Amino acid sequence: MSPSVLICDDSNMARKQVLRSLPEQWKSSVQTATNGAEALTILRDNSIEVLFLDLTMPGIDGIGVLQGIQKLNLNCSVFVISADVQPEMQSKVKALGAKEFLRKPVKPDDLINHLQQHGLL
Amino acid sequence: MSEFHLTEDQQDCLQELINIAMGQASDQLARYLDTFVYLKVPNIESVDAKELMHTLSQQKNTMAVVSQGFFGYEGIRGEALLVYQEEDSGRIADLLGYEPDELSQDEQLIDISSILTTTFLNVFARQIDNQMSYNAPKLLPSAKDNLSEHLQQMPFSWDLALKVNINYQVTDYSFNCNMILLIPETAITNIKDVLDRILAEF
Secondary structure, eight states, rough: OOOOEEEEEEEHHHHHHHHSOOOOOGGGGGESSHHHHHHHHHHHHHHEEEEEOOOSSSSSHHHHHHHHHHHOOOOOOOEEESOOHHHHHHHHHHTOOOSSSSSSSHHHHHHHHHHTTTTTT | TTTTOHHHHHHHHHHHEEEEEEEHHHHHHHHHOOOOEOOOEEEEEEEHHHHHHHHHHHOOOEEEEEEEEOOSSOOOEEEEEEEEEEEGEEEEEEEEHTTSSSOOHHHHHHHHHHHHHHHHHHHHHTTTTTOEEEEEOEEEEEEEEEHHHHHHHHSSOOOEEEEEEEEEETTTEEEEEEEEEEEEEHHHHHHHHHHHHHTOOO
C-alpha cells in the first residue's frame, strides 16, 4: 500500500532529499510542487494523503498552504520540513494542523520514525 | 553569479545550504531579542572585488558595518561583513531598546551581528564538513573612507564576495541588512568541490 504523496519545496535539492528519505515502496506515487500555489492546485485536484511541506517559499508560503488545506477541508497528513526552526513557528504549524515539524536537512531515519509514529508505515 | 560560474544544480544546492544556515541564525536572533523573526528567502549573488568596492563606496547611507574574520580547514577563510542601512537605524535602535545601564547600542549591534555571523557560518560549515573559528567582531567607523581602507587591509587576498541579502521582519519592525562574505579563490574552489560532492549523492 503506497499513499499518494506530494513534496512541496522551492529547492530542487531539498525535494530530492525528501524523496530519497521515503520508503522504497512509496517512491512511485510521488508528485512535486515548487511553490505554495502549485501545491494547492495539486491538493485540490488530487486526493493527496501525505504532504511534505517547506515553509519559506516565494509567493504562497507553507503557512499559506496549511491555511488553504484547512479552508478546503482536505484530509491530508502534513509533515512540515523547514529551516525556520523557531519554537514559535513549530507550534504555529502544529496549530494549523501539521502532524510534525522536521528540521532541515531532513534525515531519512527521522522521517521514517515520524511516519511510523503516525501510523503511516 | 558570474565569478562563481555555478551550474543551476550547484546554485540550488548553495541556496539550500544558505537557507538552512539562515534559518538557524534567525532562530538565535529571535532568542536574543526574545521575539519572533519572520523569515524570507534570502537572495544570494556574487560580486568581484572591484565591483564591491565600487558599490560600497557609492552607498552613502550605510549606517554601520560590523566585520568579523573566520577560518576553517582546507583553505576556507574569509571576512564576514554585516552592512546596515541608514534608513533602518531608527528601527534597529527601537528593536534593540536603549537601556543605559546595560549595553550601548554599538555593543548590541556588535552582539547581534556576531550572533548572525557565527551561527550562519557554523551551520554552513557543518553542512560542508568544515568547522570555523573566528576573530573578534569589529564595528567599523561609519565614514565610507574607513570602509574601503578596511577592505584594502584584509590580511588575505579575497577574489570574490558572496552577498547574501537578508530581510528581517521582527514583529512591528523590519530591517534589512546585507551579509557580505569576502572569500579567497581557494575557498571558492573548495566550496564548489563540496557542492559537487553533495550533488553526487543524489
